[in-house]
Amino acid sequence: MPKNNSAFLISTMDYLLHASDLERLIQAISKDGYQIFGPTINDKAITYGEIRSSADLPQGWTDIQEGGRYRLKRRTDKAFFGYAVGPHSWKKYLQLPHRPIWKASRQHQDIEVIEIQETAPKLAFLGVRSCELHAIAIQDRVLTEGDYTNENYRQRRAQLFTVAVNCTSAAATCFCTAMNTGPEVKLPSDLTLTEVIEGAAHFFLIRSGSASGAQILSELSLRPAGMREKNLANGRVQQLDEEMRKGPRHFDSSDLKELLYRNLDNPSWDKVAERCLSCGNCTMACPTCFCSTVEDTTDLSGEHSERWERWDSCFTADLSHLTGGPVRSDTRSRYRQWMTHKLATWQDQFGSSGCVGCGRCITWCPVGIDLTEEVRSIRDLECKQAGSQEQL
Numbered sequence: 101m102p103k104n105n106s107a108f109l110i111s112t113m114d115y116l117l118h119a120s121d122l123e124r125l126i127q128a129i130s131k132d133g134y135q136i137f138g139p140t141i142n143d144k145a146i147t148y149g150e151i152r153s154s155a156d157l158p159q160g161w162t163d164i165q166e167g168g169r170y171r172l173k174r175r176t177d178k179a180f181f182g183y184a185v186g187p188h189s190w191k192k193y194l195q196l197p198h199r200p201i202w203k204a205s206r207q208h209q210d211i212e213v214i215e216i217q218e219t220a221p222k223l224a225f226l227g228v229r230s231c232e233l234h235a236i237a238i239q240d241r242v243l244t245e246g247d248y249t250n251e252n253y254r255q256r257r258a259q260l261f262t263v264a265v266n267c268t269s270a271a272a273t274c275f276c277t278a279m280n281t282g283p284e285v286k287l288p289s290d291l292t293l294t295e296v297i298e299g300a301a302h303f304f305l306i307r308s309g310s311a312s313g314a315q316i317l318s319e320l321s322l323r324p325a326g327m328r329e330k331n332l333a334n335g336r337v338q339q340l341d342e343e344m345r346k347g348p349r350h351f352d353s354s355d356l357k358e359l360l361y362r363n364l365d366n367p368s369w370d371k372v373a374e375r376c377l378s379c380g381n382c383t384m385a386c387p388t389c390f391c392s393t394v395e396d397t398t399d400l401s402g403e404h405s406e407r408w409e410r411w412d413s414c415f416t417a418d419l420s421h422l423t424g425g426p427v428r429s430d431t432r433s434r435y436r437q438w439m440t441h442k443l444a445t446w447q448d449q450f451g452s453s454g455c456v457g458c459g460r461c462i463t464w465c466p467v468g469i470d471l472t473e474e475v476r477s478i479r480d481l482e483c484k485q486a487g488s489q490e491q492l
Contacts, residue, residue: 115306117306119295125263125291125306126153126154128319132261135222135224137150137151137224138157140156141172144172145163147188151226157180160174160182166273177302185232189387191235194257195411196252201216201408203216203404203405223259226263228264229265231276232456233288242450262289264287268336272347273459274344278351278352279453292306292307294306294334348472349459353443356443357448359482368474372474376431377466381466382438382469395410415434442455443455
């Protein structure tokens with residue numbers, strides 16, 4: 101098939117990629133100069149790391165998740181993407197957890213300050229879920245729009261190539277359907293895959309969503325997918341969507357902002373504060389949390405100093421520390437700040453919710469605090485209070 105074939109450009113046409121040809125896709129992306137990152141097994145979890153071949157992917161593995169619990173389990177098939185999401189998100193490659201901003205040194209009587217300029221690498225993310233595409237889009241609004249932008253993020257984001265994957269299975273902690281972010285990929289991605297295993301058949305449906313994706317796709321010489329293959333793929337995604345909407349963690353998110361604004365003094369905040377450790381795990385695992393701080397260091401001679409930016413969390417006392425002390429001095433106020441910002445005030449600031457329903461904050465909370473349960477608790481208590489007032 102000739103390159104630059106316009107039939108591939110940002111179309112709804114699906115092509116058939118046999119599972120045995122996934123390696124060809126990876127090498128085609130790598131040949132185009134991208135450093136590929138995707139799911140790998142590390143430290144008994146599926147985390148994101150560098151991918152050099154399809155052998156690096158967690159084929160045949162899945163993850164079992166619940167509040168405060170995570171473990172790997174062997175699947176009964178050889179699916180490459182038969183898991184949900186792990187402890188890390190893609191933001192660690194875009195909004196770096198720790199990076200130098202400038203360094204300064206004394207040269208006799210002069211002080212030389214050098215701003216650290218990074219040459220942004222060409223990154224390719226393989227296996228991006230729909231909720232994670234939404235998370236990247238949210239961080240784009242936060243870090244590249246408005247008066248305060250992150251230039252390092254912008255440069256890294258500008259060269260990003262994404263290979264999204266439609267979800268056909270989910271963890272128990274996933275609630276993307278409640279946040280309208282999945283399981284089907286609907287935001288733009290350079291390429292989008294749907295994995296299908298039916299009997300002895302193992303294949304992907306693949307489509308392009310950009311000129312860059314079309315270029316890669318044209319190098320693979322694939323045939324258009326047939327109707328049966330499309331029906332199998334679409335059926336898997338639709339079935340998962342229906343199952344999740346009937347699950348215990350699906351809830352109505354249409355009035356979350358108003359609900360939380362009405363309940364800033366709800367007794368639920370006191371109850372969750374009794375369990376919360378203020379450890380910040382939820383913010384570190386969250387794919388949209390963007391709080392950061394700067395640290396200045398000086399060597400013992402006083403001749404050299406550096407400034408570094410690193411991730412921070414609204415659960416740390418120092419983040420809200422002003423002249424008179426921290427604004428949010430207790431766990432109750434910090435948890436309320438995190439949850440109301442994520443689900444309510446974020447909409448006023450950035451035009452959308454800050455939550456994508458990935459469930460990481462539930463799985464990686466040491467005490468298993470569940471955001472969906474907290475929303476339900478606030479709503480239930482509000483209804484009970486309203487009922488009591490009506491009786492009076």
